Amino acid sequence: MARKDDAPSSTGKPGNGGELHQTASAPDARITTNHGVPVSDNQNSLKGGRRGPTLLEDFVLREKIQHFDHERIPERIVHARGSAAHGFFELTHSLAKHTRAKVLTEVGQKTEVFVRFSTVAGGAGSVDTPRDVRGFAVKFYTKEGNWDLVGNNIPVFFIQDAIKFPDLIHSVKMEADRGYPQAASAHDTFWDFVSLMPEATHMIMWAMSDRGIPRSLRMMEGFGVNTFRLLNEKDEAVLVKFHWRPKLGLQSTCWDEAVKIAGADPDYHRRDLHEAIAAGDFPEWEFGVQVLTQDEADALPFDILDATKVIPEEMVPIQIVGRLVLDRNPDNFFAETEQVAFLPTNMPPGIDVSEDPLLQGRLFSYQDTQLSRLGTVNFHQIPINRAKGCPFQNLQRDGHMQTQVFQGRANYEPNSLAEAGEEGGPREDPQGGFRSFALPLEGTKVRLRAESFADHYSQARLFFRSQSAPEQAHLASAIVFELSKVSLEHIRTRVLGNLRNVDEDLARRVAEGLGMDLPKKTAAAVEPTDMALSPGLRLIGKYPDSLKGRAVGILVTDGADGALVEAVRAAAVGEGATVQIVAPKVGGVTLKNGKRLKADGQLAGTPSVIFDAVALVLSKEGCAMLLNDGAAVDFAKNAFGHLKAIGFTADAQPLLDKAGVEADAGIVDLKGGAPAFVAAARTRQWDREPKVRLLA
Numbered sequence: 001m002a003r004k005d006d007a008p009s010s011t012g013k014p015g016n017g018g019e020l021h022q023t024a025s026a027p028d029a030r031i032t033t034n035h036g037v038p039v040s041d042n043q044n045s046l047k048g049g050r051r052g053p054t055l056l057e058d059f060v061l062r063e064k065i066q067h068f069d070h071e072r073i074p075e076r077i078v079h080a081r082g083s084a085a086h087g088f089f090e091l092t093h094s095l096a097k098h099t100r101a102k103v104l105t106e107v108g109q110k111t112e113v114f115v116r117f118s119t120v121a122g123g124a125g126s127v128d129t130p131r132d133v134r135g136f137a138v139k140f141y142t143k144e145g146n147w148d149l150v151g152n153n154i155p156v157f158f159i160q161d162a163i164k165f166p167d168l169i170h171s172v173k174m175e176a177d178r179g180y181p182q183a184a185s186a187h188d189t190f191w192d193f194v195s196l197m198p199e200a201t202h203m204i205m206w207a208m209s210d211r212g213i214p215r216s217l218r219m220m221e222g223f224g225v226n227t228f229r230l231l232n233e234k235d236e237a238v239l240v241k242f243h244w245r246p247k248l249g250l251q252s253t254c255w256d257e258a259v260k261i262a263g264a265d266p267d268y269h270r271r272d273l274h275e276a277i278a279a280g281d282f283p284e285w286e287f288g289v290q291v292l293t294q295d296e297a298d299a300l301p302f303d304i305l306d307a308t309k310v311i312p313e314e315m316v317p318i319q320i321v322g323r324l325v326l327d328r329n330p331d332n333f334f335a336e337t338e339q340v341a342f343l344p345t346n347m348p349p350g351i352d353v354s355e356d357p358l359l360q361g362r363l364f365s366y367q368d369t370q371l372s373r374l375g376t377v378n379f380h381q382i383p384i385n386r387a388k389g390c391p392f393q394n395l396q397r398d399g400h401m402q403t404q405v406f407q408g409r410a411n412y413e414p415n416s417l418a419e420a421g422e423e424g425g426p427r428e429d430p431q432g433g434f435r436s437f438a439l440p441l442e443g444t445k446v447r448l449r450a451e452s453f454a455d456h457y458s459q460a461r462l463f464f465r466s467q468s469a470p471e472q473a474h475l476a477s478a479i480v481f482e483l484s485k486v487s488l489e490h491i492r493t494r495v496l497g498n499l500r501n502v503d504e505d506l507a508r509r510v511a512e513g514l515g516m517d518l519p520k521k522t523a524a525a526v527e528p529t530d531m532a533l534s535p536g537l538r539l540i541g542k543y544p545d546s547l548k549g550r551a552v553g554i555l556v557t558d559g560a561d562g563a564l565v566e567a568v569r570a571a572a573v574g575e576g577a578t579v580q581i582v583a584p585k586v587g588g589v590t591l592k593n594g595k596r597l598k599a600d601g602q603l604a605g606t607p608s609v610i611f612d613a614v615a616l617v618l619s620k621e622g623c624a625m626l627l628n629d630g631a632a633v634d635f636a637k638n639a640f641g642h643l644k645a646i647g648f649t650a651d652a653q654p655l656l657d658k659a660g661v662e663a664d665a666g667i668v669d670l671k672g673g674a675p676a677f678v679a680a681a682r683t684r685q686w687d688r689e690p691k692v693r694l695l696a
């Protein structure tokens, strides 16, 4: 089998795609292990071969990661803020040709799952809507043991080697001396680190795109990120990437909206998921795979062991083979959502890892971190973590919080106790048990980054150039926003130098947005190339032409037209939206016909940012009163600014005027009927955007 690492490096020396070595000037400035041993390389883990797996012997890596894993007690050091649900996975197409894992071969079989979504940087009590990557972790309770597909809503990652993970997370978390900012990447240390790590550039494009501010957990894609293997009955292997695609399509918020939601409803995503499931509106995703042989992988213009690279679906199509449905809320947040422990090492026979050096580090880290977080090697006995689809049994014994009461003497193997009529205990199963892919390995023991990992910019360019015009403007503006919070100018300058490798237009727009001059282009380890654009990477246009899963707010006052309120409600609900009545007082209003209408939310506490579209069904007097209420003016103003459809009655016109709402296709007079408003509400009004904010 041809392997990229067999090629000698162009320099004849071990390659280092990152070129990051910073040499200490004095012995007391150098990095050591916790026992004082100086560290020669803080960039690369020790591998068997240039692109080979990481070696257990790497005590520098293990100590660093192990220390990191135990840094927080008891909240997760990353992905602390999470929301979860139970559901099932149903296989629709067999992958028997490629794998013997029953979860992927038995069509129609429903496998119980528990899924936890999360933000990465914030603490457990942080808000739901910062700009961040979202975790998308799925635990399948299969008949052959738990399978944990611990992914993200972005298909690539910031770094290529697990040894950099503690540095990455330290840089993005609140700054060490001051304890802020919470749940935000817009600060010095994050941009310092990523600008020194050109390999992060591709992921930066994704994180700064609208994917970093999803509208709902139900409206995000999910990705396994790392490359895995599938092994069939004959132990033949293919390489595979895993994908989740939401039935509700991909939707995002506007940045200004995300910031305001953080104040209006810090639990916005958690509440949205919980309420949808409680209402029987079960979120659903398609499950897809990109399968490729080793030869096909070797022919790609990038290395699929490098987690900073995506395989565009135009290059290798995604086959949809199953579906995921979340249909039950957890009974207890702590017992389930908090105590669930996902382990990338949980794989049934027929699924296996690749040598991706990021994944290799993860194989150690997750098991280890649970010891800090859950405090015992027996965390697998906690109900949410227990294998449910099958028995689990072995000869491991005792430890903190042991809940199993074992019988007999057989706590070792081999034994011959059965010959005396005693219980002999379980035995290995060479046929049905987990077998690793027989990967041929050779090479010297090295600590380096393979040359095939050295192109840090081509895919960042591919991503930026594949976006639609509004998305490009959002992305550029997001970088301007974040860098405007970076106080050290040399860091901003360095980012601009990197961006010139991605796209000159992007770099220029960001520089202009910052009011800075464009610096010299950063020297790239490998000159980026222009890849064929991938429209599949866009977000706008990837949502269904309906209101399914979305929320509509109807602002009412005393004297409002009850029939119209009902018509708007019925039209929105008819398209799958949820509707809330918002009124100046939570007790509700007296309608024109004298009937009472109860409110779901009081105006000041239910701003328009939590809705996808709003209708203002006001009486003349009601509107006159609201003109003196900033919350009412903001209700209309923000809906306009966040590109939402606004339905209105003629009597609401003075409020629209005061809020600066100008007529356009999304501003719909309800005398034309509720369906016209609902039709306008199906999309954001992208054409309005240049009128309401200056974008980079």
Ligand code: HDE
Pocket: 065, 069, 076, 077, 078, 079, 082, 116, 117, 118, 134, 135, 136, 137, 150, 151, 152, 157, 161, 162, 163, 165, 223, 224, 225, 226, 307, 340, 341, 342, 357, 358, 359, 361, 362, 365, 366, 367, 369, 370
């Ligand atoms: Fe994680 N990650 N990670 N990560 N990760 C954790 O494990 C780690 C990475 C992801 O809802 C921790 O149980 C290392 C990539 C999710 O409970 C920890 C590296 C991806 C979750 C850990 C990575 C992820 C975690 C903290 C670099 C996308 C939350 C708590 C090698 C494929 C799961 C825990 C949940 C959680 C380590 C990189 C996804 C410390 C060392 C890449 C969704 O073990």
